[in-house]
Amino acid sequence: MLLTEYKHLEVTEVDNPTIGPKDLLVQVKACGICGSDIHGYDGSSGRRIPPLVMGHEASGIVAEIGSEVTGFAVGDHVTFDSTVSCGDCFHCRRGEINLCDNRTVLGVSCGEYRRHGAFAELVSVPQHICYKLPEEMPFEHAALIEAVSVAVHAANRTPVKLGDTAVVVGSGMIGLLTIQAIRLAGCAKVIAVDLDQDRLDAALALGADVALKADQVDVAEEVRKLTGGRGADVALEVVGATATIDTAIACLRKGGSITLVGNLAPRVEVPLQAIVTRELNVFGTCASCGEYPACIELMRSGAIKVEPLITATATLDEGPEWFSRLYAGEKGAMKVVIQPGVSA
Numbered sequence: 001m002l003l004t005e006y007k008h009l010e011v012t013e014v015d016n017p018t019i020g021p022k023d024l025l026v027q028v029k030a031c032g033i034c035g036s037d038i039h040g041y042d043g044s045s046g047r048r049i050p051p052l053v054m055g056h057e058a059s060g061i062v063a064e065i066g067s068e069v070t071g072f073a074v075g076d077h078v079t080f081d082s083t084v085s086c087g088d089c090f091h092c093r094r095g096e097i098n099l100c101d102n103r104t105v106l107g108v109s110c111g112e113y114r115r116h117g118a119f120a121e122l123v124s125v126p127q128h129i130c131y132k133l134p135e136e137m138p139f140e141h142a143a144l145i146e147a148v149s150v151a152v153h154a155a156n157r158t159p160v161k162l163g164d165t166a167v168v169v170g171s172g173m174i175g176l177l178t179i180q181a182i183r184l185a186g187c188a189k190v191i192a193v194d195l196d197q198d199r200l201d202a203a204l205a206l207g208a209d210v211a212l213k214a215d216q217v218d219v220a221e222e223v224r225k226l227t228g229g230r231g232a233d234v235a236l237e238v239v240g241a242t243a244t245i246d247t248a249i250a251c252l253r254k255g256g257s258i259t260l261v262g263n264l265a266p267r268v269e270v271p272l273q274a275i276v277t278r279e280l281n282v283f284g285t286c287a288s289c290g291e292y293p294a295c296i297e298l299m300r301s302g303a304i305k306v307e308p309l310i311t312a313t314a315t316l317d318e319g320p321e322w323f324s325r326l327y328a329g330e331k332g333a334m335k336v337v338i339q340p341g342v343s344a
Helices: 035-041 145-157 173-184 195-203 219-226 244-250 270-275 292-300 321-329
Strands: 002-005 009-010 023-032 058-063 079-081 122-126 130-132 165-171 189-194 210-213 233-237 253-259 281-284 310-315 336-341
Touching: 009 321, 023 079, 035 321, 058 122, 058 145, 130 292, 145 173, 145 292, 165 173, 165 219, 165 244, 173 189, 173 195, 173 233, 189 195, 189 219, 195 210, 210 219, 219 244, 244 253, 244 270, 270 310, 310 321, 321 336
Parallel strands: 165 189, 165 233, 189 210, 233 253, 253 281, 310 336
Antiparallel strands: 002 009, 023 058, 023 122, 023 336, 058 079, 079 130
16 A cells, blocks of 8 residues: 555555565554554655555564574564664664664655555564564554554653552543553553543543543643642653643642653643742653563553454555545544455
8 A cells, every 4th residue: 555645545566575684574464554644644744755655553474584584483473663773873772772863664754764664465674673473362453562562661651659640641542552551550540631522431441540521621620639639640641732731731749740652743832830840750752662572461461452442444455545534533533454465
């Protein structure tokens, strides 16, 4: 499924990807449509310059291995990170693979590089970003591991102590995963905030204790009522806009911490005096950093659930229509998973 020009996808034939000595050729069984793909669809993000095969949330079966590959064999069920790190730079050597100076991202073309992704029957990926899957894990579930890893990394970045109260502002796809992850990190009370009642209902079903509809209540006041007047210990903002960051900060107790997960607007305003005089901690979080094995185990055990987040599965041929529907803002749509090997 090739983005030939902005807002236009074509299902077409291309040559099979070539693999290097340390690469795997993966037969893609499932690939999720990410919000960043939708933003790239019209060119607004600047990171999906045509022609490009998008797609970075994927799983599949190893079809071929390079001559120097170890630890993988043809037939293995695998998933892979969306970030291709170099392994040699300052940050990679420190284990900060998400901050790699030479990183590229599957399914992204931003002018500096073009790396075709997984909305295709086959994709080539380096072995060092690949992970084996339990054979019983459905491929469409495994395609959400990349999204789960974002939430788990955000929870790992957040300084939680057992028994803390967390506020999660934004109950979209990543927000619902973040609710589950921050609960597992040790929070005794999780408060979900959103404007959409359906999303708030989903948040309650997936582990939130309280759901606050931000256009109906004073969110910060309600949080104070729920925390003995103090405010929450931690807040995770999963939208990326001035208004929602303001809400998250207003919910915090003195000395609390906010983790910024959302990345919608390139610039936002923050209440500087509140951050300084209440001595708040501000954490940024980018992608994931080696959490894939933990995410696979959390999903295998049922500790993190993704099935309720899958709106639909679709064939490659149905992909362009789903992009149009998601771009138009289809109500209730959370995650659509493309299955390249399935016929309509």
